Amino acid sequence: MRRADYVIKRTFFAFVTIFVAITLNFFLFRVIPGDAVSNLARVPHATPALRQALEEEFGLDKPKWEQYLIYLKQLAHGNMGVSFANQEPVWSNLKTALANTLPMVTLGTVIAIVIGLITGVLSAWRRKTKLDHISTNVAIAFYAFPTQWLALVLLIYLSGFLPSHGMTNDFLLNPTPWEHFKDVGLHMILPAMTLALTLYGQYTLVVRSSMLETLGEDYVLTARAKGFTQRKVVTRHALRNAMLPTTTLIALSLGYIVAGAILIETVFSWPGIGSAVYQAVTQRDYPMLQGAFLVLTVSVVAANFVADLLYFKLDPRITE
């Protein structure tokens, strides 16, 4: 069956990409000369026992290719070594971080998509009018603002009104679940808003051009010829088709979302995977850095895969 073919192909591609990333990760940290880098066991201030354990786990005295296989095996068990900074297993650090990042990023992305859809469609509908020019150029401007800079600007002007540091209020003692939820929610506003603003511009532009394309298609004229009112044609025929590329667009912007998350979390000290990356860089915490790269790559590949399947479901023309 053709449709199963497609799914299998994409699954295979996803796995191979992850595999490539893993391999890249491995060789990058071991091929480049530099002692602190190539040795996962060189945890600063580690006890000899810990060092010994790590050396054995990762076979650090064995030849490179054997190390590679051991590395793969350990990965399969979720073992990515130990953080140089807090001596906790990398994976448990990252797990918490990822759990903190996801809600914030999801909120920001969803808002960006909604704004992008609305402004894109409106711009296309009123093409070449002042509204269109303003909307489009504003979108370009927000796309052009460096994400970290945008975060800083929002920090400057809104830190009086909204919490701008961390995910929770440290002075809030023993909060009820509701209070905690509210607390986190408030803290999430600035980072999520920044992400939405830095992201939406691309969406506006793509939705606009996709809509313009669709408005010129013959089947839209056919729909009008059948006697539908303009409004009906837009909602029933044009929008549906114009939305198709949007799914791909979201998939393509995943890299941008990750970059945004890293920069934004750094500015707002949001304890997510982005912050973890930043801290790992400043502290030269190589195991964490490696681990974070892997986790981020796997997340992006997975999200891409989901987007592929979604697009496949929506567009009957894809058969292969």
Added chain:
Amino acid sequence: MGVRADSVADGTGLEGPPPRRQRGGWFVQVLRESTQAKVGLGVLLFFIAVALLAPWIAPYSVHEQTGAVYCPPSPRHPLGCDDGGIDMLSLLIVGGRTSLIVGFAATFVAMIIGGGIGITAGYRGGWLDGVLMRITDYFLVIPDLPLAIIIAAVWGASLTHLIFVIALLLWTTTARIVRSQVKSVRERVYVKRTRSLGAGSSRIVFRHVLPQIAPLLIANTVLTVAIAIFDETALSFLGLGDPSAVTWGSIIEFAFLRSAISAGAWWAIIPAGLCVAFVIMGCYWLGQSIEDALNPRLKVAHLSPRSFRLRPISRREDAE
């Protein structure tokens, strides 16, 4: 989105007389017809000029303290000073120069890599094409910034390294575009004819293929510069830039690290980001105008807010 290069009757579906060839080639024509291109080019030329003249127009040295720490804008220091008492305006001018150099250099390298791979894949075809495209696909999916971070973290911080790291993120789109263009040009008869006349491959590539793909390549180059500059600011912000270099990215980085916000020193943050934003916008406007001119999707909008108008016919018009 600005004014596009519209031919005689957008919206009529009629063909007017054959378009006249303009003097000066396609680039001048795009400029002539599109305000957006003019503005984009103007902005870019302005910044390039400032960058070129930097040593002569920067009012103060960027290595000397010439004002108070975080001194606000004043007639002596139009944009204030940073935390080291160094004049902000001079920092911006010198920083701009470095940022632009990094951006252009990274783009150049990316073009070479991407172009080379694209041409090889497109021209040779076959299994080589398949392999190269697979590699490109993997690079496309793996998230940009994390990859750049681990490479930069391991390799060490210097401008040259930065240039190559950024180039590594940028080559994929170029490779794709070049490949598809080369493929389509290769199929054209005159290329086949040239081959049968015995012309060597490289001759064909340079004299026939490249001129055909030049416009699209230039548009892509301009858009890539925008991304390169964006990437530089991000990497610098995360501490992976050259510590001794002054770039727009590093200005923002230091402002963040040295509590410019708590000091209320907005001038240490805002101008730098605006400069980056304007360069990126300029690149986008120019690049997009060229792309629009090359793919004139001058589709009639079959739907629009207004309907066609009715006009009463006078006797005189009838008899005309």
Added chain:
Amino acid sequence: MTLLSVRGLHVWFDLPDGRELRAVQDVAFDLNSGERMGLVGESGCGKTTTILALMGLLPSSASVGGEVLLDGVNILEGGEESLRPHRWNDVAMVFQGAMNALNPVKTVEHQIVEPMELHHQAEGAAASKRAGELLELVGIPAAAGARYPHEFSGGMRQRAAIAMALACSPRILLADEPTTALDVMVQAQILELLTELSEELGLALLLVTHDLPVVAEICERAAVMYAGEIVEAGPMDELFHSPRHPYTRLLFAATPDLYGDEPVLSIPGAPPRLDQDITGCPFHPRCDKAFDRCRHERPELRDVAVGHEAACHLNDEASWSGSRIE
């Protein structure tokens, strides 16, 4: 009563620089039930714009003037509002390049059922059944309706478009280049189909094309358009054997003759720009029979025989012999 009567149809388009382009000027013709008429001319002569105007499918940059009388009532008068009720019910259209006229993300059957439900002519199962019947009518198995347009071949897509056009039993079918981009065999089949439909269902057919053999094949009458105007109109064989306008003559002569070895004539030059005023006859720069009067005075469309009119000064001269290719 005449089914469709077009009087003094004008269409202008706004140009980006503020000027206007006169796409269609003073077009008039009648169409009766069961009649098959052709509208021919080069690309850009305004024939597509004309039929789009009949259904009010022009973009917002267009201005329309004149009368479109359906059963004696001017449906153009109220603009979009007075035109819309008649779309697909009374007048339906088959577009150029059916490939794109069909929505790629909806099944063929859905697209045929859609207008039926819109105009409250059928619903649900009954509508599906009728859609199936229409597909069979045009030579497509009813079960194929569950497929998507991209799964059909070019010829089948065109048939599907015709089936779709018939969904609400229109009395007039406007067909814009229905056979262009189809191979010769399929072309013949489509033309046969259209002829059958017109004869069996009493469907009036207005066939727009630049392809003369197609028109000659199935139309009884034709109107020739040039630079937005009708320059000649009349019975098919008269246009072919005794054209009364040099353009018509050259147009028919420019058609390559498969069997003969006459040289293929092409008409030198290009049509005039429609964004500028035209003095005299629009065709005179390319006309081999132009004389002084043609440069200054625009010829009027006049009867030259029964049911045959032409706009050429040559028809005034008593010495016009009506000869063919010289």
